[in-house]
Amino acid sequence: xxxxxxxxxxxxxxxxxxxKAPLPKHEDLSAMDDFQYRVLGGHLLHWLREWGPDLLAxxxxxxxxxxxxxxxxxxxxxxxxxxxxxxxxMNGVRSPVLCGLPEDxxxxxxxxPEFNVHVVLRSFFESPSAAQATELARTYPLxxxxxxxxxYDETIMGPLFARGGRHLWKWDGQQMSLLCEGxxxxxx
Numbered sequence: 711x712x713x714x715x716x717x718x719x720x721x722x723x724x725x726x727x728x729x730k731a732p733l734p735k736h737e738d739l740s741a742m743d744d745f746q747y748r749v750l751g752g753h754l755l756h757w758l759r760e761w762g763p764d765l766l767a768x769x770x771x772x773x774x775x776x777x778x779x780x781x782x783x784x785x786x787x788x789x790x791x792x793x794x795x796x797x798x799x800m801n802g803v804r805s806p807v808l809c810g811l812p813e814d815x816x817x818x819x820x821x822x823p824e825f826n827v828h829v830v831l832r833s834f835f836e837s838p839s840a841a842q843a844t845e846l847a848r849t850y851p852l853x854x855x856x857x858x859x860x861x862y863d864e865t866i867m868g869p870l871f872a873r874g875g876r877h878l879w880k881w882d883g884q885q886m887s888l889l890c891e892g893x894x895x896x897x898x
Contacts, residue, residue: 713781720785746792750861751796766782859879872896872898873895876894
């Protein structure tokens with residue numbers, strides 16, 4: 711499989727996914743989704759301008775040995791607020807960045823398990839488990855109306871070539887606040 715075939719097929723697949731589950735308008739997002747939109751959009755912008763180019767250059771050095779395409783399709787996997795932000799950021803930009811929900815990318819039938827023609831940037835929020843929340847409360851106590859959220863961030867450039875982590879946030883029903891950047895991180 712080549713990069714162009716993968717990109718064309720994924721674009722078609724994602725267009726079908728958006729017909730079934732269209733993106734909401736930014737102004738229609740809930741207060742929490744609006745804050746997530748801002749954080750996820752900011753993360754995507756930083757990745758595109760700062761972190762991504764360095765990782766893609768590192769991947770390009772390894773491409774000949776690993777058999778990877780030097781200009782892979784970049785798959786941005788996020789939640790609806792992240793996709794709304796990405797649509798605004800990417801509007802009118804000709805780029806190999808294709809955006810989808812986790813279920814969109816999981817249901818794509820062209821496989822590239824060795825990451826020969828694509829890379830993945832995952833960026834979304836998730837709630838901690840009850841046990842994790844109990845543990846977090848020891849170091850980061852909350853008020854009665856507040857809840858924890860993790861911003862999960864992962865870049866996969868190839869087998870055993872990934873970076874990521876979680877950043878700890880709290881939501882008080884009105885706004886989000888960062889409690890700990892780089893709460894957890896990993897490199898492979």
